[in-house]
Amino acid sequence: MAKSQYPEALARLIQEFTRLPGIGPKSAQRLAFHVLRMEERDVLALATALADAKRRIGRCSVCYNLADTQPCHICGDPQRDRTVLCVVEEANDLIAMEKARTFGGLYHVLEGALSPLEGVGPEALRLPELVKRVKGGEFREVILATNPTVEGEATAMYIARLLRPLGVRLTRIARGVPVGGDLEYADEVTLARALEGRRDV
Amino acid sequence: MAKSQYPEALARLIQEFTRLPGIGPKSAQRLAFHVLRMEERDVLALATALADAKRRIGRCSVCYNLADTQPCHICGDPQRDRTVLCVVEEANDLIAMEKARTFGGLYHVLEGALSPLEGVGPEALRLPELVKRVKGGEFREVILATNPTVEGEATAMYIARLLRPLGVRLTRIARGVPVGGDLEYADEVTLARALEGRRDV
Numbered sequence: 472m473a474k475s476q477y478p479e480a481l482a483r484l485i486q487e488f489t490r491l492p493g494i495g496p497k498s499a500q501r502l503a504f505h506v507l508r509m510e511e512r513d514v515l516a517l518a519t520a521l522a523d524a525k526r527r528i529g530r531c532s533v534c535y536n537l538a539d540t541q542p543c544h545i546c547g548d549p550q551r552d553r554t555v556l557c558v559v560e561e562a563n564d565l566i567a568m569e570k571a572r573t574f575g576g577l578y579h580v581l582e583g584a585l586s587p588l589e590g591v592g593p594e595a596l597r598l599p600e601l602v603k604r605v606k607g608g609e610f611r612e613v614i615l616a617t618n619p620t621v622e623g624e625a626t627a628m629y630i631a632r633l634l635r636p637l638g639v640r641l642t643r644i645a646r647g648v649p650v651g652g653d654l655e656y657a658d659e660v661t662l663a664r665a666l667e668g669r670r671d672v
Numbered sequence: 673m674a675k676s677q678y679p680e681a682l683a684r685l686i687q688e689f690t691r692l693p694g695i696g697p698k699s700a701q702r703l704a705f706h707v708l709r710m711e712e713r714d715v716l717a718l719a720t721a722l723a724d725a726k727r728r729i730g731r732c733s734v735c736y737n738l739a740d741t742q743p744c745h746i747c748g749d750p751q752r753d754r755t756v757l758c759v760v761e762e763a764n765d766l767i768a769m770e771k772a773r774t775f776g777g778l779y780h781v782l783e784g785a786l787s788p789l790e791g792v793g794p795e796a797l798r799l800p801e802l803v804k805r806v807k808g809g810e811f812r813e814v815i816l817a818t819n820p821t822v823e824g825e826a827t828a829m830y831i832a833r834l835l836r837p838l839g840v841r842l843t844r845i846a847r848g849v850p851v852g853g854d855l856e857y858a859d860e861v862t863l864a865r866a867l868e869g870r871r872d873v
Binding site: 476477478479480481483484486487488490491492493498500501502503504505506507509511513514515516517518519520521522523524525526527528537538539540543544562563566569570 | 677678679680681682684685687688689691692693694699701702703704705706707708710712714715716717718719720721722723724725726727728729738739740741744745763764767770771
C-alpha cells in the first residue's frame with residue numbers, strides 16, 4: 472500500500488537501493504529523488520559503471536585480488552619484490568596496504584577469515600593455493616596481515632602452523648596504538664600489545 | 673595515484689557512487705565491493721531501475737507531482753476530493769502526506785520554496801500554475817503545507833497574499849509538539865506554536 476504512493480519506476484528504484492548495505496528506506500528515497508534530478512547522461516554513466524564492474528571484474532588467478540586482467544596488475548608488475556608475500560583477508564585490505572605505500576612485494580588474498588561462528592572453515596579460504604604458492608615460489612618471508620580481530624588472529628595462527636614446515640620466515644604485522652590516537656582512548660588489549668611490541672629508540 | 677590500486681572498472685564505479693549525496697569515498701568503496709559480490713542479475717536490475725526511473729518519470733502537468741502517467745495517479749483518481757487543494761514544496765512532501773492517510777484531496781507541488789539566500793524567487797516556483805488552478809477549479813479550501821522552516825513559512829505567506837483576492841479559504845497546517853516527542857526536547861519556537869495552537873479538550 473505504501474508503495475503505491477510512488478510511480479512504479481520510482482518505487483522499483485527505491486527498492487533496489489534499499490538492497491544495498493547501509494541504505495535504509497529513507498536514504499533509498501533520498502537517493503532515488505536525487506537520481507531524478509541528475510542529468511540523464513550521469514544516470515546512464517552510473518548504470519553502465521554498475522553493469523561493467525560486475526561483468527569485467529573477477530579474481531586474479533594467482534593472488535585472488537579483484538582484477539580485470541589476468542594476472543592482476545600487481546602480480547604482473549615486474550617491479551614488485553617477488554620474495555615477500557603479504558597475506559590479507561580481503562581485496563579491500565590489499566587496497567588499504569597499497570595506500571600505505573610501504574609494501575612492494577606480492578599479495579595473497581584469502582577471501583575471508585576463519586570464523587567457526589559463521590561456519591567459515593579452512594576449506595572456504597584460499598589456503599591450498601597459498602601453500603602451493605609458497606612451496607613453488609621464491610619467497611623468503613610471508614607477512615601475515617590478517618585483521619587484528621579474533622577471526623584474523625585465529626587465521627594468522629592457522630596459516631603459521633600450515634607454513635612453518637616449509638621453512639619460510641613468518642611475520643605478523645604489529646598491533647599497537649594507532650598513529651594519531653590517544654592512549655587515553657586505546658583499549659587495554661591494544662595497549663598491552665603496544666607494550667609487548669615496544670622497540671628500542 | 674590512489675586510483676590505480678583499483679581495477680579501472682571498479683575505480684569508475686566507486687567514483688560514480690561518490691557523486692551521490694551522502695556517500696563519501698569509504699561508503700562508495702563499500703558499496704562497490706558489495707556490487708561485485710551481488711548476483712549479476714541483481715546488479716543489472718539496479719542498473720535498469722536507474723535508467724528506467726530517469727527515462728520514465730517526469731512531472732504531472734496538472735499538479736507537478738513526480739509521475740509516469742499524465743495526469744499523475746492522484747490527479748487522475750476519481751475518488752479524490754476535488755474541492756480541497758494541498759500545496760507542498762516537493763514531491764517527497766506529498767508522499768509524506770499520503771503516508772499519513774488523512775488527506776483525500778488534490779495536491780499542488782511548488783517544486784521548491786522561496787529562498788532569497790539561495791536565489792530562489794517566486795518565478796522559480798509553480799505559482800502562476802497554482803493561481804490558474806485555483807481560479808479555474810472548484811476548490812473551497814487551499815491548505816498551505818509548506819515546511820515549517822523560514823523558507824516554508826515565507827512561501828506560505830507569499831501564497832496567502834497571492835490567493836486571498838480569489839476568495840478561497842486558506843489554511844496552514846498546525847505546528848506543535850511532534851507526537852511521541854518530549855516537551856523537554858522541544859525547542860522554544862515549537863512550544864510557543866503548540867501553545868498558540870491549543871484546542872479545547
